[in-house]
Amino acid sequence: VFLSWSTDLVRDTLRAAPVPDVAARLAVVLGLGSLGYLGGVLMLAVVLRRVRTTGAVVFA
Incomplete structure (x- = not known):
């Protein structure tokens, strides 16, 4: 829709x-x-928090 x-x-x-x-x-x-940017920033923050706590990049 945005594009x-x-x-x-x-x-x-x-x-x-x-x-x-x-x-x-x-x-x-x-x-x-702006909503797309904010959504991307929030998702990236969740992934980075998980990587920092678990030390693993995989989600399995």
Whole structure:
């Protein structure tokens, strides 16, 4: 969804007509990107905490 909406926004900026709802669309793309970043940081923190406590990288 994030990549689809961001490419639609980029495509619309290349057209001669003004982009409809540019502020709202940009806010949604930035919000989704921020949520993805936050999710990745949290998952990485969980994995690193596990590796530090167990000393193993495997999950089996």
